[in-house]
Amino acid sequence: MRLEKILESQALRLAERTALVCGTERISYAALVERTQQVALGLRSRGIKPGDRVVLFLPNGVEIIELFFAAFMVGAIVVPVTTRLTAYELDHICRDCMPSVIAVDGASEAVEQTLSAYPQALRITIGRDFVGAVHYASIKSAATGELPSLPAEPDDALIMYTSGTTGKPKGAIITHANVIVQHRFINGVEWRISDEDCFLVTTPLAHRTGFARMANALTLGGTLVVMKKFDAREAVELICRESISVAGMVPTVCRMLLPEIQADPTKCASLRTIVVTGEAFPVDLKRKFISLLPSVRLVSFFAMTEAGAVTSLSHEEQFDHADSVGRPTAGVETRIVDEKGSPLPVGQAGELLVRAGEPGRYSVMKGYFNRPAENAEAIREGWIHTGDIAKSDEQGYLYIVDRKKDMVLSGGFNIYTKEVEQALMANPDIVDAAVVGVPDPIFGEAVAAFIEPAPGRQPTAVSVIEHVRDRIAGYKKPKHVFIVAELPRNSLGKVLKNELRESARHAAEVRNEAIAANEI
DSSP states (O other): OOHHHHHHHHHHHSTTSEEEEETTEEEEHHHHHHHHHHHHHHHHHTTOOTTOEEEEEOOSSHHHHHHHHHHHHTTOEEEEOOTTSOHHHHHHHHHHHOOSEEEESSOOHHHHHHHTTOTTSEEEESSSOOTTEEEHHHHHHHOOSOOOOOOSSOOEEEEEEOOOTTSSOOEEEEEHHHHIIIIIIIHHHHHTOOTTOEEEEOSOTTSHHHHHHHHHHHHHTOEEEEOSSOOHHHHHHHHHHHTOOEEEEOHHHHHHHHHHHHHOGGGGTTOOEEEEOSSOOOHHHHHHHHHHOTTOEEEEEEEETTTEEEEEEOGGGTTTTTTSOBEEOTTOEEEEEOTTSOBOOTTOOEEEEEEOSSTTTSSSOOEETTOHHHHHHHEETTEEEEEEEEEEOTTOOEEEEEEGGGEEEETTEEEEHHHHHHHHHTSTTEEEEEEEEEEETTTEEEEEEEEEEOTTOOOOHHHHHHHHTTTSOGGGSOSEEEEOSSOOBOTTSOBOHHHHHHHHHHHHHHHHHHHHTTOO
């Protein structure tokens, strides 16, 4: 079963139903398939064949959706890349996957320099022309003929690069089966969504969460409404005008929407399901949302690029188990193990392992692209080693305690950075905080905290440490505090802890050397 075949079947069954709304364009299923097939013919006429990689460095729009499915129609593998990445990051991905196609929205000088390193690739522009590029319109209009009949196997669909907060990004191979099982069948049952729904995408389609909502809508036969760029007021107007029933978002988007919804909750009367992922969802934010939109079902889930949706928390569980990421999705096995791989009892924290049948067949990725050593480390006997530290309770609810690599070992104690960060974030002087471990001459490692002050506030190292004194044990308190204007983040908004570790390590070394020399 392949994604383009599902789209083609929708065109037969639901020919005149609106498949896609984006800006002023409204496209039926029949028209979407016709347009996509034309793009696919254009790709094939230029030599694109099964197994080729197609990098989509594109913003939200009709073009990226057409190219997703056109690539599938010729058996190619799509590599979606958010436009927030730098040219350096784009170059890393291209060097890793060696694409046959790179599609961009025009090009900056930096992107043109990057693309010049791949003369063998077909370079497509949907915006400004540049030397060596083919305009998208010519791809759509030039070719005739028939598309190839593709075998059922192999069915690699996507290579989605992990965020790379602890190292260089790796490409997770996601199969057609992964997408269909997860987003048509599992999501459909878990979240009670169907072909009767109208889905709003508020995030980039090149990112996992945006692609997931596209997959929900088009595999189920619903209508997909795509925002080219998120704007809170426009989102509420779209919800009202298009009778949006399902919206996918991250908690940050929820926060931005609140003032607009508060101004006139009736504009969101059509909403019945909000699907939230991406970060911890504060209880106060949940309560405000539900009080404004009492008919909305709020569902949240814990997911990974490599393992799909691992757990979910239903509307009814949002407050009873607010600190939990939920219980495992039906069919997904989880295991919590110690450093030797032995299962741990309920309540003890260890590494979270996930399994859902043969990798690539259900919700777990097939593996990393061209990385046999990493695959052997990450997938053992079908179990994905997530690198997350978790614990469970007697009812089977899972709690993510920390990232394995972000755990600080100090004086024989395990210090989970998330716990320290949550204590720091309770300080009204702090808008964001990140905690890492740094070498310590006495305890092996010490806690270092990077603090982003709230607007108009001026926290100090002393006030930061004093505020957490009664919230966490003494050995968990930060030994080093750095006040910064902004925490460094990658293109997906995640804090780059590897950069913070290096900065903290250097500062700690200088401080420790000074202490040893009795200079302070």
